[in-house]
Amino acid sequence: xxxxxxxxxxxxxxxxxxxxxxxxxxxxxxxxxxxxxxxxxxxxxxxxxxxxxxxxxxxxxxxxxxxxxxxxxxxxxxxxxxxxxxxxxxxxxxxxxxxxxxxxxxxxxxxxxxxxxxxxxxxxxxxxxxxxxxxxxxxxxxxxxxxxxxxxxxxxxxxxxxxxxxxxxxxxxxxxxxxxxxxxxxxxxxxxxxxxxxxxxxxxxxxxxxxxxxxxxxxxxxxxxxxxxxxxxxxxxxxxxxxxxxxxxxxxxxxxxxxxxxxxxxxxxxxxxxxxxxxxxxxxxxxxxxxxxxxxxxxxxxxxxxxxxxxxxxxxxxxxxxxxxxxxxxxxxxxxxxxxxxxxxxxxxxxxxxxxxxxxxxxxxxxxxxxxxxxxxxxxxxxxxxxxxxxxxxxxxxxxxxxxxxxxxxxxxxxxxxxxxxxxxxxxxxxxxxxxxxxxxxxxxxxxxxxxxxxxxxxxxxxxxxxxxxxxxxxxxxxxxxxxxxxx
Amino acid sequence: xxxxxxxxxxxxxxxxxxxxxxxxxxxxxxxxxxxxxxxxxxxxxxxxxxxxxxxxxxxxxxxxxxxxxxxxxxxxxxxxxxxxxxxxxxxxxxxxxxxxxxxxxxxxxxxxxxxxxxxxxxxxxxxxxxxxxxxxxxxxxxxxxxxxxxxxxxxxxxxxxxxxxxxxxxxxxxxxxxxxxxxxxxxxxxxxxxxxxxxxxxxxxxxxxxxxxxxxxxxxxx
Numbered sequence: 001x002x003x004x005x006x007x008x009x010x011x012x013x014x015x016x017x018x019x020x021x022x023x024x025x026x027x028x029x030x031x032x033x034x035x036x037x038x039x040x041x042x043x044x045x046x047x048x049x050x051x052x053x054x055x056x057x058x059x060x061x062x063x064x065x066x067x068x069x070x071x072x073x074x075x076x077x078x079x080x081x082x083x084x085x086x087x088x089x090x091x092x093x094x095x096x097x098x099x100x101x102x103x104x105x106x107x108x109x110x111x112x113x114x115x116x117x118x119x120x121x122x123x124x125x126x127x128x129x130x131x132x133x134x135x136x137x138x139x140x141x142x143x144x145x146x147x148x149x150x151x152x153x154x155x156x157x158x159x160x161x162x163x164x165x166x167x168x169x170x171x172x173x174x175x176x177x178x179x180x181x182x183x184x185x186x187x188x189x190x191x192x193x194x195x196x197x198x199x200x201x202x203x204x205x206x207x208x209x210x211x212x213x214x215x216x217x218x219x220x221x222x223x224x225x226x227x228x229x230x231x232x233x234x235x236x237x238x239x240x241x242x243x244x245x246x247x248x249x250x251x252x253x254x255x256x257x258x259x260x261x262x263x264x265x266x267x268x269x270x271x272x273x274x275x276x277x278x279x280x281x282x283x284x285x286x287x288x289x290x291x292x293x294x295x296x297x298x299x300x301x302x303x304x305x306x307x308x309x310x311x312x313x314x315x316x317x318x319x320x321x322x323x324x325x326x327x328x329x330x331x332x333x334x335x336x337x338x339x340x341x342x343x344x345x346x347x348x349x350x351x352x353x354x355x356x357x358x359x360x361x362x363x364x365x366x367x368x369x370x371x372x373x374x375x376x377x378x379x380x381x382x383x384x385x386x387x388x389x390x391x392x393x394x395x396x397x398x399x400x401x402x403x404x405x406x407x408x409x410x411x412x413x414x415x416x417x418x419x420x421x422x423x424x425x426x427x428x429x430x431x432x433x434x435x436x437x438x439x440x441x442x443x444x445x446x447x448x449x450x451x452x453x454x455x456x457x458x459x460x461x462x463x464x465x466x467x468x469x470x471x472x473x474x475x476x477x478x479x480x481x482x483x484x485x486x487x488x
Numbered sequence: 489x490x491x492x493x494x495x496x497x498x499x500x501x502x503x504x505x506x507x508x509x510x511x512x513x514x515x516x517x518x519x520x521x522x523x524x525x526x527x528x529x530x531x532x533x534x535x536x537x538x539x540x541x542x543x544x545x546x547x548x549x550x551x552x553x554x555x556x557x558x559x560x561x562x563x564x565x566x567x568x569x570x571x572x573x574x575x576x577x578x579x580x581x582x583x584x585x586x587x588x589x590x591x592x593x594x595x596x597x598x599x600x601x602x603x604x605x606x607x608x609x610x611x612x613x614x615x616x617x618x619x620x621x622x623x624x625x626x627x628x629x630x631x632x633x634x635x636x637x638x639x640x641x642x643x644x645x646x647x648x649x650x651x652x653x654x655x656x657x658x659x660x661x662x663x664x665x666x667x668x669x670x671x672x673x674x675x676x677x678x679x680x681x682x683x684x685x686x687x688x689x690x691x692x693x694x695x696x697x698x699x700x701x702x703x704x705x706x707x708x709x710x
Binding site: 257331 | 528529530531532549552553555557559561562563564565566567568572576577579580581607627
């Protein structure tokens with residue numbers, strides 16, 4: 001077991017992640033620190049926020065109640081984002097290491113995960129500011145200990161859920177429905193599970209040694225995971241994946257080589273884990289509109305612009321920034337087979353447009369909030385098709401890192417480079433820049449017309465831009481082929 | 489042509505004539521794959537050039553219309569089924585689904601696995617290789633380039649492939665095949681290039697003495 005952890009540490013420390021440029025590492029470290037600070041600050045002011053919403057309740061009681069929903073939300077987040085603890089287990093199967101040891105190791109490996117640290121970042125400031133000054137230490141620490149146990153239980157439940165329902169949309173929907181029902185019952189004061197939860201938590205903290213009940217819960221969850229993992233030790237090897245989407249998109253084939261290339265790329269997205277997860281996450285991005293299109297914001301053009309941009313270009317941006325890298329592992333196919341390179345790039349452009357059209361049509365429903373939104377989203381849609389898509393395509397020709405399609409997109413920086421990161425920001429900053437120019441010249445009312453107009457101009461001229469991109473890519477052919485060949 | 493820093497491949501000049509069937513042999517790291525990649529314009533020579541039908545492969549792409557090549561797994565699209573992949577390659581050469589189906593029918597002794605039941609990424613190494621090799625024959629190309637096509641094949645498939653390559657040769661196609669199996673290459677090839685440390689050390693016309701000669705050459709190497 002000890003040896004296994006040593007190997008794990010070596011795997012991490014020798015990962016190509018650390019061999020990325022120092023600048024990128026700094027950027028990532030900075031982003032992580034920002035997130036940590038954000039959580040700490042939120043935790044520190046949690047009491048004031050809660051007092052404002054529930055002025056008559058005991059603050060600790062309210063906080064504990066909120067924890068109930070926090071754990072539900074956390075479980076959902078974990079389900080979507082946290083990876084299953086898998087291990088390159090094959091080399092060990094032949095060695096005299098007991099299967100049981102491997103399973104224990106796999107489960108324990110999931111414990112030192114950022115997901116198990118985040119809750120404490122949120123809770124500790126509250127703990128120090130509110131709980132310890134008012135309550136005896138023994139109570140405070142039993143409370144904290146119980147929460148630690150629940151974090152672990154959540155961690156193990158997530159493993160169970162992920163093992164049973166990966167990539168089936170139904171359980172996610174079911175989960176959301178059940179949560180909604182629980183929230184409604186709570187709100188309408190029929191049965192309040194959050195109150196029960198809070199009472200149990202506080203009772204257990206008050207009474208010495210009852211926290212051991214929570215330890216039992218952890219052990220139970222662990223045991224269950226252990227049994228299931230031990231039983232399914234061999235599944236997932238050799239059986240192969242089920243075929244998906246074999247007949248879909250056939251209508252695109254009538255558009256010749258370009259259409260065929262698009263069909264293949266759609267299959268790439270739907271049949272491989274990383275792009276598929278990205279796709280699902282982007283669907284959630286589309287809900288962003290509910291946050292942005294609030295009454296107070298409807299007169300703020302800047303916010304509306306950002307909202308329309310995220311909602312209509314979300315998936316296109318997320319997927320488009322890695323164009324060509326997605327195909328890195330088989331890029332030679334496109335280099336030796338008989339087709340016009342121009343068609344290849346055109347297929348990419350049309351695909352990005354297709355994403356935009358789909359996102360545009362789906363999110364047009366926001367017009368029900370205010371008809372103005374339809375106008376703004378239409379302008380941004382034209383802009384995205386005519387400008388953003390072409391810029392993405394151009395900058396993507398700098399990509400030369402291959403992407404492993406089978407891995408989860410979360411905390412996965414494979415294929416990310418500083419240049420590419422900056423390009424993505426740059427692409428976003430262009431409409432912001434245009435906005436500022438219009439604002440300070442007093443022409444704000446023409447801003448969205450202008451965006452739409454340059455969008456249309458870009459669409460009309462797309463062939464010229466594609467020709468430029470083609471020329472660039474021909475020049476970079478060997479560099480890309482060489483880069484994609486490197487294993488990382 | 490020369491390729492890169494610590495020179496991997498250094499060939500003053502060589503020519504392969506239309507209709508020839510050429511075997512490329514040499515130990516690991518000799519430069520076989522590098523040479524084939526240069527033919528296909530996948531890497532850029534530090535000096536010199538490769539011409540097919542008098543046209544520089546790096547400047548003129550017409551070679552793609554009449555060349556079929558399979559070097560390794562990177563020439564397959566992993567998330568397609570073999571059938572989807574072959575239809576796709578076929579479509580690039582103006583073949584429709586029915587053409588591909590009759591092609592598979594004709595070669596079904598080679599690919600016995602269910603052709604559309606699994607993704608390529610879930611196939612065994614041997615079946616992946618078969619898919620790639622079939623892909624090169626599909627467009628009925630004039631020039632065929634294969635890197636170690638026998639390596640992961642079962643004995644029946646090896647025999648089938650040898651037969652197939654000989655037939656293609658008889659039809660007048662040009663074939664370049666690398667291999668570690670001296671017996672196979674001497675059986676089917678009429679000309680053999682032996683590469684060592686990036687240089688062509690032997691250029692032989694195959695006859696009865698070639699196999700013993702090569703065997704002796706590689707024995708001494710130990």
